[in-house]
Amino acid sequence: MSAEAENDQESVLLVSNDGFQFLVKKSAACKSPTIRSMLDKRSNFAEARENRIHFENMTAPVLEKVCQYFYYFDKYKGMKDVPEPDFISPELALELLFVADFLDC
């Protein structure tokens, strides 16, 4: 999986702190300026070289919601009538808010 992600420049591998991996379209993930700067080739960060980001501060359920948001945003980008997202759940809302602040998205 990881080797595949390394070669594939179109997608990026996001890893939660409990080891779950999410392969996400890079253009979608770059909605977050934090991720964008992590993947910036000029910065020469390990994340950019390996095309893999390990998030110490996110559990799998939260990271899953984040990935869902990336695709939700990608799908409805620039459109007028955007449906309300259905993936936010009460028990994760605050954690998600915490993480959204970190990702600045």
Next chain:
Amino acid sequence: MSRRGVHGPNSALTEFLREKGINANQIRARFLAREQAENANTNTGSSSADSSATATPATSTTPTAPTPPAATTRRTRSARASAATTPAKGKGKARVLKKRKREDSDDDDDDDDDGDFNVFDYASKAPEVGQQAFCAECDSRFKVTAYSKASEDGDGLLCPPCGRKSAKEEKELVRRAGAEKRTRRVQARKALDAESAGPRSLKDLCIKFVADHIRDVEEFGDLESGVMQRICEILARNRSLDSATLKLFTVPQSEKLTLHDCARIETNELKSIAAFMPQLRHLGLYHAGSATDDVLSYYAEKLPHLESFHLHGAFLVTPTAYSTFFTQIGHQLTSLTLSNTRNTPTLIHTITTTCPNLTALNLSHLTRLDNTCISHLSSLQFLTSLDISHSASEITDAAITPLLESIGSGLTHLDLSGLPSLTGLTTSAIHACCAHLRSLNLSDLPLLSASDITSLFTNWTKNRGLVKLQMKHLSLVDDDALKAVVAHSGRSLEVLNVNSCAELTKEGVMEGLARCERLGKLDVGFVRAVDDEVVEMALGRGVSWVSVWGCAKVTACCGIGRGVTVVGREVEGL
């Protein structure tokens, strides 16, 4: 004009022009000179036989050939129109006709023309209107008109059939450009009206979700208090801490509450904090513009355990209400902040008499904190932390010196920033009295000289060394002063701010860094001499946060390791 320095009332424009040194007489003189030169030119032109046709384009700056199609149609057309009527601009249409006639009749003029035009660009060599030319695309012969189009590559003109073909594409281009412009305009308008297309940010969605489901607070689950405090800060930063989201943080058992932005919390909601959280020991309210006398008297009644109270920007609260509040619960307060609010010398006196147990007092950004008020503070014998920065009234050495003499020995934190009248007398009082000082803020004290700083830190054996020192905007601080600072506090210093100390040199800063053993946070913004080497050295010595705003010599090549932060590099903004 003749009376220098005396001006009547002027318009803003006149004033602006005068400031920029733009003078009507100069402009007139320049215009006359230009006109004279033009006259001279045309005179020679008409006097030398057969060359008037060549002289006219020489004086005009507009190219006399149709422009290449890279430009939009409108521009091409206007350029072409001007090509046809260029001479008319200066001397009237009669000349154009004359010129055309001459071109048609005198064929032997051509040689002369070429000779004269060698110095000019290609454009002036292009065929004139009415001449015969060959199409650049299909090589067919045609008569040049004002509407002939230039070919794509720019050399030669197109015959009407070929021109018509390209006209369609050009029109399409213009249409597309217009559409793009319209979309941009619509987007700009939407941005201004805050109605953006597309989904909202994840942060907004979460905040909205939380606000909508605030009734079922239990469902959000238990997060540790540190995380809740952080979430409160996030909401405040998003300016979405309001009556709905406030309910998240009014947990009855909690003893501490800090709201960094109360601007959208109404008076009644502020009051309800005391009703929901009777156990509160620490309460901090920032931007508390809606706090009133009522709120304060309610707090005095309902918060029996309050020890630490911080209120920022409560403009509506009157000094009388404060006085009543402190008379009621002042004896239990150990930490107090009152900033950006109304105050009177009497109020400060009340605080000092009713709150004898204060250990921390912050009276920053008050409009009427003056020498009289400062003299009252001498009675607060337990004070360890004092902040009287940025007072709008004048506070002088005459008040600070006796204050430090009476309570200076107990102080560990002192903030005197933004009190522009303080001089070296204050620093010598600090030197003499403040034996236990750990944190000192001397920012924005323009009268402090380098020697004041040097003598403060030289032979300051009483003091074991500062942990935090801020010397922002002390433009006179030089290498020697910094040397004295690190000689005294180098072993203990953890935070150092020398922002805008422009006199510092690279060698001075590096020498200073070499003697700092525990430095973690460094602000060298606008110290122009700082470069990559200095930053790398700082990071190498264990500094984890460096601010380098305005240090143009810090480049992208600067080696920054993991876990450290360098803020404000110029390359990052690009």
